Amino acid sequence: MFxxxxxxxxxxxxxxxxxRGYVEGSANSLPLSRPHFLIKQKLDIxxxxxxxxxxxxSSEYPHALPEITVRCPVLGRSQQAKLQSDMNxxxxxxxLGEVCxxxxxxxxxxxxxxxxxxxxxxAPTTSPGREQxxxxxxxxxxxxxxWIYSHHIYNKSKRKNILEWSKDLGLSGFSMPGQPGIICVxxxxxxxxxFWARVKVLTWKKIMIRHREDVDxxxxxxxxxxxxxxxxxxxxxxxxxxxxxxxxxxxxxxxHYLNQRGCGYVFQLYFGIEGR
Numbered sequence: 001m002f003x004x005x006x007x008x009x010x011x012x013x014x015x016x017x018x019x020r021g022y023v024e025g026s027a028n029s030l031p032l033s034r035p036h037f038l039i040k041q042k043l044d045i046x047x048x049x050x051x052x053x054x055x056x057x058s059s060e061y062p063h064a065l066p067e068i069t070v071r072c073p074v075l076g077r078s079q080q081a082k083l084q085s086d087m088n089x090x091x092x093x094x095x096l097g098e099v100c101x102x103x104x105x106x107x108x109x110x111x112x113x114x115x116x117x118x119x120x121x122x123a124p125t126t127s128p129g130r131e132q133x134x135x136x137x138x139x140x141x142x143x144x145x146x147w148i149y150s151h152h153i154y155n156k157s158k159r160k161n162i163l164e165w166s167k168d169l170g171l172s173g174f175s176m177p178g179q180p181g182i183i184c185v186x187x188x189x190x191x192x193x194x195f196w197a198r199v200k201v202l203t204w205k206k207i208m209i210r211h212r213e214d215v216d217x218x219x220x221x222x223x224x225x226x227x228x229x230x231x232x233x234x235x236x237x238x239x240x241x242x243x244x245x246x247x248x249x250x251x252x253x254x255x256h257y258l259n260q261r262g263c264g265y266v267f268q269l270y271f272g273i274e275g276r
Contacts, residue, residue, distance in 0.1 A: 039055065039101075041105065043112055049074055051108060055067070058201045066100070066101060069084070077141045082115060086111070143186070145186040147211040149182060149207070150183070150207040151204070151205040151206040162175045170191060171191055172230075172231040173186050173234050175236050176237050176238070177236065183199070230261045
């Protein structure tokens with residue numbers, strides 16, 4: 001079905017192994033994690049355009065739509081958002097209750113050229129020999145920082161996914177396992193949204209974005225994005241685990257960790273008290 005080299009990439013082999021075990025009868029309980037995969041296509045337009053579709057399923061699929069995020073490096077932020085919105089609308093109206101990933105792939109193949117055309121038509125033009133006026137507004141994209149709260153993070157496969165997905169998407173931040181569980185990711189907005197789309201469909205007792213920060217940056221400016229980061233890389237942070245199950249962290253150490261990175265204000269948003 002996807003014969004090209006690296007055309008289909010399974011990003012969570014552990015989830016696939018759990019699913020296979022359940023289907024084959026060697027496991028009695030439903031898998032806790034959901035398979036996630038990437039479909040990579042090279043469209044025959046504009047001398048070849050690479051498109052990546054990030055797909056993951058909820059436990060209610062096909063009665064609930066899968067999480068599908070489309071990434072196309074030649075599209076501006078607004079056109080990529082429009083393509084994403086239009087594809088979701090198409091799937092909701094035509095494919096709900098049915099298997100639909102292949103329908104999404106075919107829709108992107110058929111429609112992507114329209115967004116490339118729109119993007120080129122909306123781009124500012126200049127006369128030969130003249131530069132764009134300094135007063136003309138630059139295209140903007142956004143840097144985001146998501147502060148995610150979970151009732152708990154124990155599962156080893158989830159912890160592995162969080163570390164691998166943040167690395168794959170070029171995000172920095174940290175995750176704190178235990179009860180409660182905390183995740184912070186920061187980087188380009190689309191990458192943060194992709195991370196959230198993958199994480200939220202896993203099986204959780206409770207998970208939410210407790211706080212988010214969005215900042216406009218000049219489109220394509222990696223230096224601007226990196227200058228806004230408060231974390232160097234992504235890590236799993238553990239702070240003196242204690243309790244009968246060693247699943248509670250020393251919150252004073254967490255506050256000190258956040259404060260060192262200029263994020264101490266978030267402690268009160270999470271716990272309703274000032275850190276010390």
